[in-house]
Amino acid sequence: MLGYIARRVAYGLAILVGVNLLTFALFFAVNTPDDMARLNIGGKRVTQEQIDTWKAERGYDKPLYLDRSRNGLEQVTHTILWERSISLFALDFGRSDARQAIDIGHEVRTRMAVSLQLAVPLFVLQVLVSVAFALLLASFRHSRIDFWGVVLCVLMLSISSLFYIIVGQFLFARVLKLVPMNGFAPGLDAVKFLALPVLLSLLSRLGGEARLYRAMLLEEMGKDYVRTARSKGLSEGQVLRRHVLRNALIPILTSAGGYLPYVFLGSLVFESFFGIPGLGAFVIEAISSQDFAIVRTMVFLGAVLYIASNALIDIAYTWVDPRVRLQ
Numbered sequence: 001m002l003g004y005i006a007r008r009v010a011y012g013l014a015i016l017v018g019v020n021l022l023t024f025a026l027f028f029a030v031n032t033p034d035d036m037a038r039l040n041i042g043g044k045r046v047t048q049e050q051i052d053t054w055k056a057e058r059g060y061d062k063p064l065y066l067d068r069s070r071n072g073l074e075q076v077t078h079t080i081l082w083e084r085s086i087s088l089f090a091l092d093f094g095r096s097d098a099r100q101a102i103d104i105g106h107e108v109r110t111r112m113a114v115s116l117q118l119a120v121p122l123f124v125l126q127v128l129v130s131v132a133f134a135l136l137l138a139s140f141r142h143s144r145i146d147f148w149g150v151v152l153c154v155l156m157l158s159i160s161s162l163f164y165i166i167v168g169q170f171l172f173a174r175v176l177k178l179v180p181m182n183g184f185a186p187g188l189d190a191v192k193f194l195a196l197p198v199l200l201s202l203l204s205r206l207g208g209e210a211r212l213y214r215a216m217l218l219e220e221m222g223k224d225y226v227r228t229a230r231s232k233g234l235s236e237g238q239v240l241r242r243h244v245l246r247n248a249l250i251p252i253l254t255s256a257g258g259y260l261p262y263v264f265l266g267s268l269v270f271e272s273f274f275g276i277p278g279l280g281a282f283v284i285e286a287i288s289s290q291d292f293a294i295v296r297t298m299v300f301l302g303a304v305l306y307i308a309s310n311a312l313i314d315i316a317y318t319w320v321d322p323r324v325r326l327q
Helices: 002-030 033-041 048-058 080-084 086-090 104-139 144-158 161-175 187-221 224-231 236-247 249-257 260-265 268-273 279-288 292-320
Strands: none
Touching: 002 080, 002 086, 002 292, 033 048, 080 086, 086 292, 104 144, 104 187, 104 236, 104 249, 104 260, 104 268, 104 279, 104 292, 144 187, 161 187, 161 268, 187 236, 187 249, 187 268, 224 236, 236 249, 249 292, 260 279, 260 292, 268 279, 279 292
């Protein structure tokens, strides 16, 4: 196990270095520091003096890759690559390119806490409700309940999440006035602001997740060990819970684990529409204002979370199925 974890850490670092260098090259190949200065200063007439001042304030006045005017390690450390890209590995995100030049690290910590309040209960409910619904359909397979359940799943996954948001806000917030339409408040008051986006996000994903889990369960139900369990006199409920569900947990875990990065990074669509100040809304704001420092940071964090999630899923396989060995 320890050897496997060490290899995964080494692979992850190599992937992060590659992603980081590629992101840096793409950003600075498309937009030079002078272009970034013009975009952020705005206006039709931007003088070179204004551009130089903006670059000096944000550290973009240094060479990109190598400063030959320096000696020793300073040739590498006194560059934009080191200060704006390599520093990300130390979780030093610097400041944004916007006029306010906000501390990106502080914003990430603050907004991630908000995103977790939305995503964690959604993640738990999504897995529990989807698995329960899939078990219901599988237990009544080839019946009307199963048929109309699958029809409902197909209908739900065919509808855009924007439709759920618009209809949900109109019905529950404007007509019934059960919850606020948008906004956020700290503490326990956050519940009334997060209840609607959690419910709507759950509904928008339920069709696809339940249909996928149903297919996984039906595949397990056709195997020999299930027929053996039934021949020994176990009830259908015992067969589903003790055998079918347990052996289907690995593909279910793989599917559910793919959503883990979004637990930390937040939902772009739902946070934007409901005015929730999480990381998802932070990314949208950065893209709309062309704040490349924030976008580079979020790309790096996304890569870290995806690598960590995949490693955790692999380790979780050994807990779900003792036959799995990480070698």
